[in-house]
Amino acid sequence: MCGIAGLIHRGKSSNVGSELQGMLQALKHRGEDSTGYALYGDTDGKNFIMRFKVGENVGEGSSSVMEDVSVYDERKKIVDQTLSEMGAKIVKEERTLPYSLRYEIDYNTKDLLEFSQRIENIPGVEILSMGKSLEVIKDLGNAKMVCDRYNLDKLVGTHAIGHARMATESGVDIKSAHPFWGYPFSDVSVVHNGQLTNYWNNRRVLENKGMRFMSECDSELIAVYIAQKMREGATLAEGMKESLSGLDGVFTYFVATKDSLGMAKDTMAAKPLVLYESDDLVAMGSEEIAIRSVLPQEIDTYDPFDGEVKVWQI
């Protein structure tokens, strides 16, 4: 089933980590195999923030293969060495969990494709997000469990999107969890609720254009599809509008960039979405109870119609 939630504060920052945790926890009955956050924090914008993993969470319920923990250290060493070879300087390093790391990197480039390809050529390493504001954190368990594990409830920023996942067509693991980074675009992330039926056709076309897929989760296609459209010169809104005909199936999805948040709903309107919009805040989720966790007072909400695309700026 899966649940998605997102919010954007316009003209101010807020504790988006805690707010999104509340929204996703309200949706945990829609799936708690894994939960993911894409948080756009307040930064000085000088350095890249790279969230990456060197292994999987192999805890209870995971479909990943157990590995010797020592390989995590080996992979980390190779990442550090590769970054050094590329002239990327690690400014700050955090290792929240043995398999999950956060680096702040001083690196001057506009094209992250080559950078990402070199890092991900290291076996067992996956970049979860790369950007100057975006941080993607995803792991097994419900929203509160993931929030507590990664200390997300203090994160201040302007906007965020998240996903509570019930695994249906791919494994219970971090690589299949949402949000997906819009590889290789800085600060682009996607969450999705639904099923895409032309996944393999689109994947083959996009792979031939040099795009990469890390999982077999159909939702990853949306991130790659939008990224490719933007690579070809489309704006975010244009790419999303094209997706309504380019992607087949039932879907409601959110895309976020460094300064915007968008939603799209398929032409069958088969997947739910409730939206609240005011001058200073937009909050949306698969169910109204997600919005109620941040706005308990009586408010006006509505369901976007079929084939609707909306984009908001911070």
Place this chain on the structure above:
Amino acid sequence: MANLKNTEKKTKAQAMGMHTEVLTGRTQQKFFNPDEAENFYYFGTYDVDFNKRTDLDVKDMTAPEANKEIDNLMSQGYGTIVIKNPQGKHSLGVGILNKLNLIFEGSLGYFGMGSCDGPIVRINGRVGWSCAENLMAGKVVIEKNAGSCFGAAIRGGDLICKGSVGARTGIDMKGGTIIIGGDAGAFTGFMMQRGRIIILGDVGINLGDSMYDGTIFVGGEIGSYGSDAVDAELTSSDKDWLRRKLKVAEIGENFDLNKMKKIVAGKKLWNYDNLEPTEKKGAI
């Protein structure tokens, strides 16, 4: 209940020749008798007084707890119940088979007022998906917007949304009336079998797709017609009925009914009553 012990006595229906058998022994079959007022109510329903009013704050209750408390209040004779702080909770007010005046001070989540028969409900907020699904009788009024599958499979009663509704409104409906003050989404009236839908605003694509029967009235623009949905002539009796219904619904009283389009089933998809040709049978 009908007096099952006194089976010798003829009921009014028997006297009128509507049925002749006389049941003996333990049976659950009951025959309708207009003289017995209790025949209008379900077994286990309550005699409530509309003037007996109370509030119920469900902020810290789960949906089953809230619904049980509504039932408990009805058992105490409360005929008007005001629900405070529903806060978008799912499945509130479901399965009420009783006359009751129920008011929600706020919004409901999914399946609000599902499978009800008889209550008069006012929701001073928004409702999520599948509001009043399987409604059999009564009236449900939503002051704001509604989600998708609004009034799915209703069999009777009046379901009114003063705002806009999502996709598949009135899907599979088998009776009753749905009235929308604003716009409606795609696949409105999908596979509807009986009943009527009134939309004062615009409606999305595939209106009345695969409808078997029933009538849809649209005051605004239509995105597209669904398979086998066709225009029909808006008659003066249609206008009279619309005028009455909109008045009861407290919306669109000044709406220009000449703008209304009437959509019905073309009945080209009907196959279930095509009898096998006699000559074909003969050939076999």
